[in-house]
Amino acid sequence: MKPASAIVIGTGLIGTSVALALRDRGVAVWLADADPAAAKLAVDIGAGQLLPDAGPEAGPADVAVLAVPPPAVAAELHGAQRRGLARCYTDVASVKQQPVAGARELGCDLTSYVPGHPLSGRERSGPAAARADLFLGRPWVICPLPENDDQAISLVESVPEACGAQVVAASPAEHDQWVALVSHAPHLVAVAMAARLTVAPPSALALAGQGLRDVTRIAAGDTGMWSQILSANAGPVSSVLRDVAAELTQAAGILDGLAGAAGPGDERTRTELAALLERGGAGVHRIPGKRGGPAPEFATVQVVIPDKPGELARLFLAAGEAGINIEDIGIEHSPGLPVGVAELWVRPEAVGPLTGVLAAAGWPVRR
């Protein structure tokens, strides 16, 4: 199912990507943005036509998507409903309780407003980064309200369906707790670790490996956007952060025990440390993998590659010709030297064939 017509208000990355995806499915799309240049750019890349001040000439659209920052959703909804722009309304904000509370306060019509949140996984912004395929196969949370009429829910759900996303139903409170755990709190955990590096001696930082880079990477994200997201979901995020801080304090206590003791009691402290490490591993393995289910146990093959154009092409060509699908790739850096190690992730049954093919093609390869 898909809407026949849609209005997208806010032509940033998400709004423009929704518009592009709907246009790809033949939906008539009107665009608006507080910044005329952003709306113009979205029109120019084929995301739709400019929304006239009086609304679409043919009357209200099937659905209006409010792709504005969390604190702006309620006012935008109120204005759009007063103008009668659409038969139903949704938003794409990454928190859900704040816009719903705001809409209630402003006296918006809650029969036609069905909140939503596409999990795009992108960390870019602006219409120029937009892609019609941004939501393909990704979850898109829809939070039906008690006041919603069924028709509005169906119409709003047709937006993620048309975008190729997977609809996940949740209450606004559930949604906010879930994203606090899997997205907002991890962001601040990376920030807290990275913040310690601001006072580190350069000699210490020179010893950094891929592990530190991975743990802290997302802390380099857009601070303005994150400040807004975290403020809007402050309660649930705070709760997770206190849990993580408690885990770390407990870990520090275990280590203090080990630093002092060498006698009895030592063994029990070691067991506590091992149990914490095991829980960490178990947590990682619960994160779903590429195919949506539990991460399959991919195997890796390592290949040494000179750091020059064409080498990875040669490697992938050899694999592709042998009909082997490389599921993922990591490149290990060798600071200061023109050589790297590519780690290729494949299904376990492909390890033998891939190793053979690469060795035959002259690659220094190890399983």
Place this chain on the structure above:
Amino acid sequence: MKPASAIVIGTGLIGTSVALALRDRGVAVWLADADPAAAKLAVDIGAGQLLPDAGPEAGPADVAVLAVPPPAVAAELHGAQRRGLARCYTDVASVKQQPVAGARELGCDLTSYVPGHPLSGRERSGPAAARADLFLGRPWVICPLPENDDQAISLVESVPEACGAQVVAASPAEHDQWVALVSHAPHLVAVAMAARLTVAPPSALALAGQGLRDVTRIAAGDTGMWSQILSANAGPVSSVLRDVAAELTQAAGILDGLAGAAGPGDERTRTELAALLERGGAGVHRIPGKRGGPAPEFATVQVVIPDKPGELARLFLAAGEAGINIEDIGIEHSPGLPVGVAELWVRPEAVGPLTGVLAAAGWPVRR
């Protein structure tokens, strides 16, 4: 400079890799391991010859490398010195104060023992994973002791030099603080975050993106090995963990303030949050990049790729033929769908040419 002969005791990943690297440089290498099968495997892959019980027939080797777990270093050193196996000794343990203290306690000869630690960046184990190029361009910390004679220091430093590593001098205490900050504490931070996922509903985990995967990835590492490492560096790691826990508790306090307040004082709390996020970003940017200096600002190009054999090959071939070096690659997963997005990292000046080349070859591409 390189040693003429070396003994490697402990043929795990690091020991065997050191042996392979030394053999590549023409050094005579003898191998020993408490597990005869591990020593035999290392001999079989060309890492050297088995060490006779009486030591090398030609007399003491130039240097003996003790590649055993941290708690075993001191006893191994004591035994090797009693047997007169070498002119000088080093180890490769990932902590340094514990083995030095142990060696002092056992009354080892400290003129000839120069502690060391190669930062290989690998998370594998066993001789089969060994590589002669494991240390190429990586830092290798050497911790000269006040008791060391200069000849021993020179000989021991010739080992990392022969392995292509960069020698970094530090005291054992400095070393342990540095690795606590950039490696051991980040491991437990990832563990603490991942441990919270063990009690998460599957619906929450289904919303996970690449950010959560990156933050928690290393928590899936070998728990036995990490338990040993963390125990051996318990004091310095505990200290960093308490700092990170304090950052998180402070962040939770800021968020609690934002969750309650909507009036005055709010603005100052928002400023505190922004300042924390900025410090995180600043910390990430202090981590040296691929070339050893500050991370250059690579630009990215995104390409949509069908999830089937040969597609990445075609892509890299097109880039390679145009003389464009792809510095790194990330593959964005689309759960449940046969399509992915490859993010290619290139020098900024290569973005235009790469986009042009890929578009010409029919790839759906965006900067």
